[in-house]
Amino acid sequence: MDWIYAIIYGIVEGITEFLPISSTGHLILTGNLMGVPWPKEVKDAFEVVIQGGAILSVLVYYWRDFLKIRHIGSDRSQQTLWTGVLVATLPAVVLGLLFGDLIQERLFNPTVVAWALIVGGVLMWLIESRRAQPDVHSIEEIGVRKSLMIGALQCLALLWPGFSRSASSILGGMVLGLDRPTATKFSFYLGVPTLGGAALLNLIQGREVIFGEIGLLNVVLGAATSFVVAYLAIGWLLKFVSTNNFKGFAVYRVIVGAVILLLVGAGRL
Template identity: 50%
Template sequence: MSDIINSIIMGIVEGITEFLPVSSTGHLIVTQEILGFKGSDTFEIVIQLGGVLAVMWFYFQTLWQQASNIHSDKEAQRFWMGVILAFLPAAFVGLALHSYITEYLFNGVTVAISLIVGGIVMWWIEGRPQPVQQTTELAHVTPRQALAIGIAQLCSLIPGVSRSASTIMGGMLVGLNRPTATGFSFFLSIPTLGAASLYSLMKDLDGVGEHGLLNISIGLITSFVVSLLAIGWLLRYVSKNSFRGFAVYRIIAGLVILALTYSGFLQVSA
């Protein structure tokens, strides 16, 4: 299969799974193995930026308005202080453990177990009684809630857990309703994914040339377009539905990956 087609497939997988609570890293690891496409870390980082750009495009009007009035808009200041507060735990811990995680946890068994456990936790959270008073506006997310979401995001450092799942479920646990928790997760992705991508790119600029500028560009554009569609779809979905469907998918996907790994069909390792 040509690298161009592989780049498109990888971009589609990244775009769909980055913001759905199913783990983009886990799906990319397995997809690479199935395709026999040994993409570099830099390739994956660049197509991940497509998701960041999609969030910025989707919320462009809001971001522009906030940036224009940030000096006087107390709600915008409070909101972005919350986003930064939520970003810091993963920034520090991820930087400290990046090499260890890459070397020891990027494998099929870790991804499978993380998907299954995450699915069970998601099912449990959705089954809990909803609090009488919920946070229904992004501007009303408190620093305490933001920090709790940031701590929950630490779980996503394990491949297969999902950044979206950990932050959305963390938000729901501390009183955000589904749409607000989902929206906060989207905004949190801007510094989280952006910083991770820039850090990794600075460490491996030479990796950009491994697959050619054309292939990387195709993967980036594909990821951007598909991410944009996924963001809009997920916001519509969570306004009327729970995440239990994703919980079931995670458990089934985890069991399948586990079976394929132990059967030798998938030989996913770091």
């Protein structure tokens, strides 16, 4: 059954990683509903490692843009962009190194995730209803100060599993004046060092446990599935945000969060 679990995890990760609905929350829920027999530390590490597949899909989707980094020495816009990405990554790195294990041990459970989904959904609805006209229409225009603020807001997802890294960075960007497509694209870029680093660190630290319990082929299968599905999800989301707002996602989050609480109350989770 391990290969089936790996594929399902990969599909869920690929769909939810870049949508503002919390991949962590959905992976925790998926593991609980499937009754995956792996030890908790194995499940937790595997869920992070297969994020590497989703991150690879960003690199492939935007490969032409990422090649522009070759001109960073002479291109001021590239200097501003990548300085912003680096600065925005720092808060999550610091918090992750200091409190990552404690948060994973204490807060990775369905009830915490459910409330994060609900509260995040309400905030998403309010932000979409009341935000001012955006004044930033390109990721090269964001600047270091706003990038740092977006990076700090991204930490909501680290401190509160289920809130969603994508949701916190996209909504944070929108509050700071980015238009919806620009905030979404910057969230993709920001995920490369943030999630890529976490995936690599978990793979190095837990390689013996993960490969011993699940097997190398199943890890590769989960990551590959995540890559393919995430690549498709990126294209869909970019088209969606060009003509739609996030209120539908807000409603979805509240409904899923309420369902999880009901399942917990009924003893099913």
